[in-house]
Structures are given as C-alpha cells and as structure tokens.
Amino acid sequence: MDSSESYSPSAPRPAGRTVTMKTFLSLIVVFVITQLLGTVLFGLYLHMKLDKMGEEISLREDFVFLKKLQKCRKPQDADASLLDCTKILNIFRELQAQTSPIKEEVSRALTGDKKPSATIHLAGLRGSRKVLQWKEAVYAPSMDDEFSYQDGKLTINKGGRYYIYSQVAFCAKQEQHLPKQMPPFSVYMYLNLPSESDRLLLKGVGTHGNSDDLCDLQSIYLGRVVELQKGHVIFVNVTDSSRVNYDHGNTYFGMFELS
Template structure:
C-alpha cells in the first residue's frame, strides 16, 4: 500500500521576541540617561548646599567670636567665664592691625595709580597786572593745559608737592629799542626760605638795533633739576616793563620726569 509523502509544514517564526528586546533596550538607555542627569543635578545641589552651609558656619564663627569679645570686655564676665580673654583680645587686636595695614596699602596703591594716570605738570601763560616793574613775573592758568594738584601756584611761584626729577622751562618775549648797558636777561630761581634764592637758569639777549620801533625778541630756558617737596620756582627779568604778554609769547611751566 503506497502512502503519499507530505512534508511537514514549518512553524511560523515569532516576531514578538525582537520587538520586546528593542523596547527593553530603549527603556534601559532612557533609564541610564535619566539616572546620569539626576546624579549631576544632585551633585550640583549638594555643592551649592555645602557652600551655603560653609558660609553660614563662617558667619556663625564670626558671631561667636564677637560675642566672646563682648563677654571679655565685661568685668563681671571675665572671672566667671572659662574663656581665655587675653588670647581673644590679642587676636582681635591683630585683626585690627592687619585691617589697618591693608587699608593703608590700598590707599597707597590708589595714590600711585592716580599719579600714573594724571601727569604731574603745570603750564602757565604770562599775565600783566601792573605797569610798574615787578621782582617776580606773574602768571595765570590756561584752560588747555590743566595743572596737576601736586603742583600749586601762588604769587608768581610754582611749588611742588612731590619730590622728583623735574624739567623746568620758560620763554619770555620782550620788546626793546637800542639802549646802552646790559642786555635783557631772564632768570629762573629756586626759592629757598632758609637760604638765598638759588639761580637755576639764565638767558640773555641783546637789544634791538632798531631806533624807530620795538623789535620783538624772545629768550627760552629749560633744564632738568632734582626738586624736593615744598621747593618753589619763579622767573625774574632785568626789566619787567619790556615783557610782551601776547598769547603764546611768554610762558612758564614744569613737568615731573620721574
């Protein structure tokens, strides 16, 4: 008896297992990412909390230190307290000394910074306030050349408030006719209250050869000098009535080199 052969029908392949694995992997990755973000946020929060706690502890220590000082200052609290008041007072005094030194250093730094920012200089223009002869030429400030507060002016004299090396200069313009005798002379003096005035610079120019009109002439002086705090400098001429005070013709000034 012949039997017909029929091949076994293959079982259908299940597709549910790979999909489940994919879903599980996605869930696992999302969980790991969320866990990492949570850990980072928790670390940041903990760091901020520790900083705040440290600040509060520092403030509390400062408060307790001040309370100890206050208690040590009370006569009735010294004997009844177990605090070492002598050590506490010494620590407080050390803090005051250090704070004073820091304040002085800051003030010195600010002064040095101001000195660097603002040049120590002065430039004055000639000023005629009398038709008579004067022993010291007079000057006035100019708007285009501000004067440093470390140089003061009074009565024709410039006074330095900071010692150092200064360049001192002056130009005097004058108008003369032919005349016998000494030439027109310009002097720059260092005024010393306890001594005679010291001559720093001297310039001379001969009289004009014209006998009809006054020919304008000028003498310029300049030099570097070491000045101390409080030193005063002024300009003098042989005949102040001959000085020409037109703008830019006669001037006087100085500036600090270092």
C-alpha cells in the same frame, strides 16, 4: 509515515515579541541615563549646599569673634572675665595690621593717587643780583623735606624725573640812559653740580620793546623734563635783574616730580 511528505520548517517568531523587547531595552537605557543625570545634579546641589553652609559657619564664627571682642572692650561685663581677652585683642590687632596696607592700596586705586609727588612753586622776590631770588607763593605747596632753598638756589633732596619751569616777566623797553648796543634781556636755567661747572638747561631771549609804554611788559617761559639726583641744585639767572617785574603771578619758579 509517508517518506515523500515534504518537510515543513519551524514557524517564525511573532513580530509583537520583538517590538516588546526593543521597547523594554529602550526603557532600561532611558532609566539608566535618568539615574546618571539625577546623580550628577544631586552632586552639584550637594556641593553648592556645602559651600553655602561653610560660608554661614564662617560668618557665624566671625560674629562670635566680634561678640567676644565687644565684651573684652568692656571689662565691666561679667562674661568678659571668662574670656581670654588678651589673646582676642592680640588677634584683632594682627588683623588690623594685615588689612591696613590693603585699605591704603584700595584708597589709592580709587583716588588715582599712588603716592605723594614732590612739588614746589615759588614766587619772585625783588633783588639786585643776576641769580633771581624766590619766596613761597600764595596758594602753592609749601616747602617740604624734598627740597631745600638758599640764596636763590633750589636743592633736590629726592632723586627722580622732574618737570622744571620758570616764567620771568620783564620790561622790554630799556632805560634811556642805557646804551643801545646792550644784548637783549635773557633768562637762563642752570643745573649746579658738585665740583663741576654750571650746566645750562634752558635759555630764553626777549626782544626790545617798540611801544611808547615806559615798560612794555613781556615775559619768557622756560620748561623741560630732566632727570635729577639728590644734591642737584637748580637756579635761574637773568642778564639784568632791574628789568624783572615782580607783580603777583608774573615771575615764578617751580618743579614737580613725574610718576
């Protein structure tokens, strides 16, 4: 062997084998990812299926309970004698007691009515005293336990925040025999407190009539929001009750509780 013969390196790997290896590895990665996705999707499907089965089982249990309840409410059925009807009826009563408050809340939410508010509206009753007298008005809320009325004074039996109001119609023109220097017709709304002097809440002053009418009918309206406690008394006072007009809808007094 000739020592001068040059050394030849080993031949390079064929390019086709490298491409095949890369393709094989890519297929393996795709297969693994596909398996993972398939496992996740199958898990979600199985979870949804189990939930649906649970709902169906729950509905079936409810249906079976209703069937038992129906049989217990008909003692003449032969199957009812095999059931513990006392226990089933007690369960039904407990469910009714639990759902009744919910139904009331839903009904109030739909109607927008949270709870009944204290309301009263009274019409003027002819009298001769400065403290005006009242009667139940037509087409108005009747007197309930939240108020009590006596001798022109309205007593509050339920503390809260109220809007109180009154309108008094009167003849603005004075009688001819009355002196001209008399003060104008005035309306006052008072809060009567136990062991205290009356507190003025509202005041309205009318004007003298200038027309040729015998009465020259005018009106004074009073109204405000006030915080009232149980036992507080409200009444309306006027300077001259003989000038008050008691025709329907002209003179009234009332209040309603604010939510």
